[in-house]
Amino acid sequence: xxxxxxxxxxxxxxxxxxxxxxxxxxxxxxxxxxxxxxxxxxxxxxxxxxxxxxxxxxxxxxxxxxxxxxxxxxxxxxxxxxxxxxxxxxxxxxxxxxxxxxxxxxxxxxxxxxxxxxxxxxxxxxxxxxxxxxxxxxxxxxxxxxxxxxxxxxxxxxxxxxxxxxxxxxxxxxxxxxxxxxxxxxxxxxxxxxxxxxxxxxxxxxxxxxxxxxxxxxxxxxxxxxxxxxxxxxxxxxxxxxxxxxxxxxxxxxxxxxxxxxxxxxxxxxxxxxxxxxxxxxxxxxxxxxxxxxxxxxxxxxxxxxxxxxxxxxxxxxxxxxxxxxxxxxxxxxxxxxxxxxxxxxxxxxxxxxxxxxxxxxxxxxxxxxxxxxxxxxxxxxxxxxxxxxxxxxxxxxxxxxxxxxxxxxxxxx
Amino acid sequence: xxxxxxxxxxxxxxxxxxxxxxxxxxxxxxxxxxxxxxxxxxxxxxxxxxxxxxxxxxxxxxxxxxxxxxxxxxxxxxxxxxxxxxxxxxxxxxxxxxxxxxxxxxxxxxxxxxxxxxxxxxxxxxxxxxxxxxxxxxxxxxxxxxxxxxxxxxxxxxxxxxxxxxxxxxxxxxxxxxxxxxxxxxxxxxxxxxxxxxxxxxxxxxxxxxxxxxxx
Numbered sequence: 001x002x003x004x005x006x007x008x009x010x011x012x013x014x015x016x017x018x019x020x021x022x023x024x025x026x027x028x029x030x031x032x033x034x035x036x037x038x039x040x041x042x043x044x045x046x047x048x049x050x051x052x053x054x055x056x057x058x059x060x061x062x063x064x065x066x067x068x069x070x071x072x073x074x075x076x077x078x079x080x081x082x083x084x085x086x087x088x089x090x091x092x093x094x095x096x097x098x099x100x101x102x103x104x105x106x107x108x109x110x111x112x113x114x115x116x117x118x119x120x121x122x123x124x125x126x127x128x129x130x131x132x133x134x135x136x137x138x139x140x141x142x143x144x145x146x147x148x149x150x151x152x153x154x155x156x157x158x159x160x161x162x163x164x165x166x167x168x169x170x171x172x173x174x175x176x177x178x179x180x181x182x183x184x185x186x187x188x189x190x191x192x193x194x195x196x197x198x199x200x201x202x203x204x205x206x207x208x209x210x211x212x213x214x215x216x217x218x219x220x221x222x223x224x225x226x227x228x229x230x231x232x233x234x235x236x237x238x239x240x241x242x243x244x245x246x247x248x249x250x251x252x253x254x255x256x257x258x259x260x261x262x263x264x265x266x267x268x269x270x271x272x273x274x275x276x277x278x279x280x281x282x283x284x285x286x287x288x289x290x291x292x293x294x295x296x297x298x299x300x301x302x303x304x305x306x307x308x309x310x311x312x313x314x315x316x317x318x319x320x321x322x323x324x325x326x327x328x329x330x331x332x333x334x335x336x337x338x339x340x341x342x343x344x345x346x347x348x349x350x351x352x353x354x355x356x357x358x359x360x361x362x363x364x365x366x367x368x369x370x371x372x373x374x375x376x377x378x379x380x381x382x383x384x385x386x387x388x389x390x391x392x393x394x395x396x397x398x399x400x401x402x403x404x405x406x407x408x409x410x411x412x413x414x
Numbered sequence: 415x416x417x418x419x420x421x422x423x424x425x426x427x428x429x430x431x432x433x434x435x436x437x438x439x440x441x442x443x444x445x446x447x448x449x450x451x452x453x454x455x456x457x458x459x460x461x462x463x464x465x466x467x468x469x470x471x472x473x474x475x476x477x478x479x480x481x482x483x484x485x486x487x488x489x490x491x492x493x494x495x496x497x498x499x500x501x502x503x504x505x506x507x508x509x510x511x512x513x514x515x516x517x518x519x520x521x522x523x524x525x526x527x528x529x530x531x532x533x534x535x536x537x538x539x540x541x542x543x544x545x546x547x548x549x550x551x552x553x554x555x556x557x558x559x560x561x562x563x564x565x566x567x568x569x570x571x572x573x574x575x576x577x578x579x580x581x582x583x584x585x586x587x588x589x590x591x592x593x594x595x596x597x598x599x600x601x602x603x604x605x606x607x608x609x610x611x612x613x614x615x616x617x618x619x620x621x622x623x624x625x626x627x628x629x630x
Contacts, residue, residue, distance in 0.1 A: 043519045044446065048478065050518065055434045059450075059518060061479040087474055088452040088514035090435050095474050096482070138479045140516060142450060143433040287448040287519045292441045293429045 009218045017219050021207050028054075028213060033256060035211040036147075038264065040158050040271035044286035046185065047163030051155040053211070055145035058152045060137060060159035062188075066126065066168075066175070067134040077124020078134040081109050083152055089144040104240075105149055109139075112194045112227035112236035113156060120189035126168055131175060133165060135188065146214035149225055153196035154268060160188050161272045193265045194235035197257040199224040205245035208253055210260070226254055228261040426530065426618055430538045430626055436514070438539025442531035445563055446521020451531035452514045453539040459510030469506030471498045473513045475528065478520075489515075489525060496529055496549075496579050496589050502542040511541060522566040523551035525577050525591065530615060537623065546582040546619055549589075550611030551575065552604040554596055562607050576601070578608040582616050585609065 020027060030036070036054030043050065047062030067078060085093040085102045093099070113119070124133040137159060139152045164185030167178045200212035200220035208224075209216055217223065222243035227236025234254065239245070278285055426444040433439035436452030443449075456469055463470050473494040475486045482490075497513055513535065515528045526549035533547045553564045553572035561568055569575060574594030581588050592601070 043448075044521070045519065048519065057433065059478060059516065063479040084476070086476055086514065086516060087454075087512065088433065088436060088439075088450065088476075088516055091454050091457060091512075095476070136479065140476060140478065142452075142516060143435050145434055286446060286521075288427065288443040288446065290441075290448070292432050293427050293443070 009215065013215065014219050017215060018202065021202060021209075026209065027215065030211075032208065033210045035260060036213075038151075038154065038267060039291065040154065040268060041287070041290050041292075042158075042162055042271070042275045042285070046180075047159045048287075049155055049159040049162055050287065050290065050292075051151050051158060052143075053147060053151040053154070054213070055143055056147055056151045057142040058148065058155040059140045059142055060152075060155035061140075062159045062163040063136050063138070064133050064163075064165045065136075066131050066177075069125070069129065069132040073121075074129040075125045075132075076121040077132040079114055079119050079121060080134065080136040081106065081113060081139070081156060082136065083109060083139040083148075084141065085144075085148075086140045086142060089141040093141075093144070105152065108149060108196065108225055108227075108236060108238050109153060109156065112153060112196055116192070116194045116227065116229075116233075116235035118157070118190055118192055118194050118229075118235075119160060120191060123189045126175060127170065135160070135163070135165075144214065146217045147198050147211050149196045150198050150211060153194075153227070154264060157190070157193050157195065158268050158272060161190055161193075161268065162275065163188050192229040192231065192233070192235075193268060194227045194229045194233075195261050195264050195268075196236065197226045197228060197260050197264075199226075199253055199257070201241070201243045201245055204243050205249045208249070210256075224250065224253065226257045228254070228258050230262050230265045232258045232261075426527075426615070428531070428534055428622055430534070430622075436535075436539070438535045438537070438541070440531055440534040440538055441518075442527060442534060443519075444527045444530065445523060446519065446565065447524050447527040448519040449524070449528050449531045450516045450518055451528070451535035452516075453512065453532075453535045453541065454514075455511035455539060455541050456506040456509035457512060459508070463510065464508055467507055468503040469501070469509050469511050471501060471503065471511050471513065473497060473532075474515065476514065476516045478517045489528065492525060492577075492589065492591055493528055493532055496547060497532060497536070499588050500533070500543050500545060500547045500581070501536070502544055505542050520566060522564050522569045523577075525549065526551045526579075529579055534619070534622070537619075544581075544583075546616065547579050547588055548582070548612040548615035548619070549577060549579040550608035550615065551577050552608050552611070554594070554600055554604070558600075560600070560604055560607055562611055574600070576604040576608065578605060578612070580609060580612040582619075 017027060024032065026032065036056075037052075039052045041050045042048065045061070047060075049060045051058050051060070069076060070078065083102060083106050085099060087093050087095045119135070124135065126132055137156050139155055141148055141152070164180075164187050166180060167183040167186055169176050169178070198211065200209045200216050201207070201222040201224055202209070202220060204221070209220075212220060212223075220241065222239060222241030222245065224245075225236070225238040225240075227234065229235055239250075275285070426442060428440050428442040430440050432441050433450070433452055436454055438453040439451065441448070441450050459470055463472070471494055473490045475489040475493065476482060477486050493513065493515065497511075501511065503511070513532050515532060517524065529547060529549035536543060537546070550562070551564060551569075553561050553569055553576065554574040555561055555568065555572055561572075564572065564575075572594065574592060574596040577589075577591040578587060579589040580586065587605075596604075
């Protein structure tokens with residue numbers, strides 16, 4: 001019986017992973033700030049996009065229809081974002097039911113993409129107070145191997161960028177929708193691309209992993225999810241879990257995430273451009289030419305074998321260049337014996353240990369951490385570009401003060 | 415009554431195990447349609463769905479956009495009935511078998527594409543089956559010609575659509591699903607055409623399974 005209602009991580013798995021992290025190694029052989037491969041593919045329909053981040057896969061489809069605008073915003077179109085945790089992705093996901101995870105992911109995506117005004121909604125207006133386009137982004141998670149959010153945010157943006165809506169004309173009373181064959185289609189105007197970048201935090205911010213896998217996600221003390229665009233503007237911020245992370249660590253991580261965001265956005269734009277080029281040259285398009293059909297992908301079983309073959313029991317010195325200084329320090333942790341079968345690992349300087357391996361005390365600490373978790377969750381701070389204000393001149397949070405002038409200009413530009 | 419010459423159906427393409435979570439999975443493309451199928455099983459099942467003497471089969475058909483509607487429920491029922499016939503569910507009492515089909519691209523004959531994908535995913539998962547199943551679609555256009563493997567446009571304009579599912583051991587019909595109006599002889603002709611089509615699919619199954627296990 002493989003189906004479990006919730007994904008449970010066994011204690012030995014947890015301990016193994018944490019010990020491995022202390023040796024500055026990751027289970028899949030990545031460096032701490034290394035991300036998995038991102039692949040973006042497009043289907044034959046407009047706005048249909050398949051994104052895979054390592055083994056995590058998300059399918060996005062944008063659709064549009066004409067609707068009555070909201071009375072508070074009569075001249076703006078509507079954007080819906082709907083992330084669905086498909087039962088194919090993991091056995092515990094149920095079809096058509098909102099779980100805590102799906103609500104959380106939907107909300108973060110909405111905050112990141114919708115509330116940062118990435119899509120120009122005013123251009124979706126057909127007739128003020130009467131008819132506007134409503135864009136709907138459906139995201140289907142196909143395989144859950146950790147970090148759904150990053151994958152979904154890229155899928156949503158790529159699908160929106162790829163999408164073309166039909167042209168409409170108005171002759172006084174009637175509105176005519178021209179089919180794709182009749183008239184050229186209209187692309188969606190996107191001001192900026194706020195992609196989500198996720199991190200998993202361990203040992204109170206001493207170890208920070210980029211793009212956590214499923215196990216890493218489940219074991220982590222806290223999760224940091226950042227929404228960033230190419231201009232280093234923070235469009236969403238979410239810190240869940242319970243770790244006392246200092247502000248400068250977060251700032252450092254955010255700066256690193258901004259670099260990553262830039263590469264992701266470049267890749268996204270290039271993928272869309274290449275698809276456009278293919279369409280212009282009347283090449284064959286669609287998922288039937290997807291890389292998923294290439295045979296080398298089907299050898300998932302051998303990947304583990306490859307990792308195990310490359311595995312060395314003797315710790316290698318300075319194998320990874322990206323190892324941060326904190327981690328090197330952390331490797332000096334001295335085990336202090338506390339009687340039989342118990343050992344408390346203490347970092348050299350701090351008094352209270354971030355976590356201990358004692359079997360007796362582990363339950364206690366777990367209880368206290370769950371309490372902390374709920375507290376922390378209640379005050380999930382979310383910084384956004386638009387903090388609910390109606391004006392176009394929204395407050396812009398710039399990570400790098402030097403570029404401030406330039407950024408504000410790009411923001412006000414329509 | 416004449417046959418349309420549109421019988422040079424492009425061979426389907428597929429790949430196994432591109433999803434890591436399900437017990438069996440496949441991405442399958444036939445014509446312009448592409449679906450992903452995943453199978454979980456045998457798994458635990460809700461008490462109200464549990465059957466004492468056999469495993470209960472659950473299917474989900476997920477459209478790529480919007481929430482699943484009535485049409486998708488119909489697809490789910492069709493696929494579930496077919497899978498129940500093909501599986502030896504008595505081997506898995508008090509447990510469940512979950513088949514999930516995700517539409518990726520729609521380009522006609524989506525039902526047969528989904529059924530064939532489900533069969534390959536079940537094969538990949540290693541759940542016991544009585545026989546393999548293959549579906550073929552055929553449609554009757556306004557002039558009375560029969561078209562094998564129709565495109566989405568042809569299917570939309572068709573007077574009638576036939577979907578037949580055959581089994582591999584004796585070539586009997588497992589399921590027949592029709593829409594629209596037609597004559598009895600047209601039905602029989604369509605049946606013949608689809609049987610030929612399904613033979614090609616069975617050939618294809620043999621080829622991919624051979625390819626899967628004889629890599630080295």
